[in-house]
Amino acid sequence: MQRTRADKDVFAGIATDVLSDKQARRIQEDYEAQRFNQIFPAGSLAIPSMLVSRTQQMRQLSALAAELLEKSPSAQQSLIGIVLHGPRGTGKTTLLKAFSNGMRDTAATQVINMTGSGELSSMDALLNYLAAYAPKQSTSTTFQVAISAGVEGHLKRTTSELATEQAPLSPAHLLRALASATRPILLTIDEAHAADPRVLGSLLNSIRGTIDRRQGISIGIVLAGTPDTLNALRHEDCKATWFMDRADLEGRLAAVPNDLSIDDCGRAIREPLLAAGITIENTQGFERLLGECKGSPYFLQLLGSTALSAASQNDDIADFTRARAIDLTFERRVNARYHETWSDLDKKGLSACARQMGALWRKSIETGRIIKQGHIYEVIESGLTHAPRRTGRSEALGRIEDAEATFEHLGLLWSMTGHINGPWDLGLPSFFDFVEEQFQDAQNIRHHRVLPALEMDMQRLFQEIGPPAQS
Numbered sequence: 072m073q074r075t076r077a078d079k080d081v082f083a084g085i086a087t088d089v090l091s092d093k094q095a096r097r098i099q100e101d102y103e104a105q106r107f108n109q110i111f112p113a114g115s116l117a118i119p120s121m122l123v124s125r126t127q128q129m130r131q132l133s134a135l136a137a138e139l140l141e142k143s144p145s146a147q148q149s150l151i152g153i154v155l156h157g158p159r160g161t162g163k164t165t166l167l168k169a170f171s172n173g174m175r176d177t178a179a180t181q182v183i184n185m186t187g188s189g190e191l192s193s194m195d196a197l198l199n200y201l202a203a204y205a206p207k208q209s210t211s212t213t214f215q216v217a218i219s220a221g222v223e224g225h226l227k228r229t230t231s232e233l234a235t236e237q238a239p240l241s242p243a244h245l246l247r248a249l250a251s252a253t254r255p256i257l258l259t260i261d262e263a264h265a266a267d268p269r270v271l272g273s274l275l276n277s278i279r280g281t282i283d284r285r286q287g288i289s290i291g292i293v294l295a296g297t298p299d300t301l302n303a304l305r306h307e308d309c310k311a312t313w314f315m316d317r318a319d320l321e322g323r324l325a326a327v328p329n330d331l332s333i334d335d336c337g338r339a340i341r342e343p344l345l346a347a348g349i350t351i352e353n354t355q356g357f358e359r360l361l362g363e364c365k366g367s368p369y370f371l372q373l374l375g376s377t378a379l380s381a382a383s384q385n386d387d388i389a390d391f392t393r394a395r396a397i398d399l400t401f402e403r404r405v406n407a408r409y410h411e412t413w414s415d416l417d418k419k420g421l422s423a424c425a426r427q428m429g430a431l432w433r434k435s436i437e438t439g440r441i442i443k444q445g446h447i448y449e450v451i452e453s454g455l456t457h458a459p460r461r462t463g464r465s466e467a468l469g470r471i472e473d474a475e476a477t478f479e480h481l482g483l484l485w486s487m488t489g490h491i492n493g494p495w496d497l498g499l500p501s502f503f504d505f506v507e508e509q510f511q512d513a514q515n516i517r518h519h520r521v522l523p524a525l526e527m528d529m530q531r532l533f534q535e536i537g538p539p540a541q542s
């Protein structure tokens with residue numbers, strides 16, 4: 072296999088273990104200029120100073136890069152694609168962005184970035200977007216081909232030569248036009264769960280039909296989204312079930328969980344703080360708050376930026392003592408995040424379902440019993456039956472499948488392996504502890520009132536599940 076620089080270097084600019092001198096200097100400058108979000112980008116789009124704990128996912132992406140750039144023809148013509156899936160805030164967008172940047176910088180690849188809610192929301196949006204990339208001359212040939220090939224969507228406005236005509240086109244025609252260029256193409260789709268399954272399927276099928284390794288035509292695709300992305304790919308309108316073939320599935324899926332270790336979190340915060348010239352006070356308190364990050368990259372960045380701004384007002388000392396500025400602000404920010412998700416669920420009448428899911432998971436951890444799809448349906452049904460009624464109107468019971476899909480859409484429930492039969496996991500278990508607290512709180516009358524009924528249902532289910540499994 073002919074190797075290019077990009078095979079190894081896609082993530083070259085990204086710090087995972089140590090900061091380079093150059094990176095450290097930049098952090099210092101950003102700190103002095105109070106650009107805290109450049110150092111710990113909680114809720115902004117910058118790449119974090121340190122991208123920790125994603126070795127496996129980066130390896131998968133690097134392998135895709137190598138395959139994409141492979142020059143010698145290969146017998147296999149299978150589409151090379153990766154799906155980054157996981158709960159919200161785990162770093163899917165960050166990985167996608169770091170990968171796109173790397174491919175753009177170091178490789179002879181044409182990178183085309185799209186989002187599910189944008190370019191893949193309708194066929195017209197996709198066609199117009201791709202057409203803008205297609206080289207002018209080939210667009211006109213494509214245009215000819217398109218007319219004889221029939222209608223799949225309408226091209227409204229692309230290059231000036233097409234502006235006056237309405238061309239019926241499919242993504243396949245445009246991809247073919249694009250692929251006649253000498254460079255391989257990398258397509259990325261962020262927020263893929265929001266894509267219209269029909270458009271997504273059409274794109275995947277077009278890519279598959281266009282790839283021709285012997286002619287040197289290589290196209291790769293990386294999708295990123297909440298666990299609901301897999302539902303979009305399996306949707307009957309998608310018609311690209313081959314993409315989710317069991318045989319290929321393992322290599323194609325890259326789960327991105329909230330699984331950062333305390334060590335990883337510690338390094339990701341300590342190194343930039345030290346680079347900024349900040350002293351860490353109270354290492355015990357520091358460790359405790361690292362634990363409060365619950366393995367979430369998003370919470371990790373929140374803690375980092377909280378520490379930075381506190382230190383900037385405290386003689387460059389980050390004091391992690393309990394009930395001091397960092398501790399209190401971080402707790403408030405984490406709770407605000409939980410609260411947002413909680414009220415989202417509550418508005419949809421799903422708060423009791425979340426409570427039951429949390430109870431089911433605590434039980435499974437206690438007993439070592441595996442959670443089955445049937446159990447999930449049972450707790451959702453129980454939660455829907457005893458949903459706290461909002462004042463003024465009694466809501467009709469939702470469908471169990473819809474409720475489950477909502478949990479997946481929010482990334483609260485997922486199957487890391489991508490298999491429909493699980494094993495199922497909670498996206499962020501600590502959120503469900505927060506939910507439990509809301510129900511236990513007697514001041515929270517509307518929720519507290521239904522707790523006995525919820526507990527009774529769980530007692531019955533626990534009897535079914537049985538005593539702790541023998542190890």
Ligand SMILES: Nc1ncnc2c1ncn2[C@@H]1O[C@H](COP(=O)(O)OP(=O)(O)O)[C@@H](O)[C@H]1O
Nearest residue numbers: 112113122123159160161162163164165368369
């Ligand atoms: N591997 C990582 N190490 C440290 N921080 C990370 C990592 N991945 C992402 N982050 C940070 O976590 C937050 C959420 O990342 P993002 O990519 O937006 O998540 P997602 O797209 O999965 O919702 C961002 O603030 C980002 O800087």
Ligand SMILES: [Mg+2]
Nearest residue numbers: 163164165262
């Ligand atoms: Mg994202």
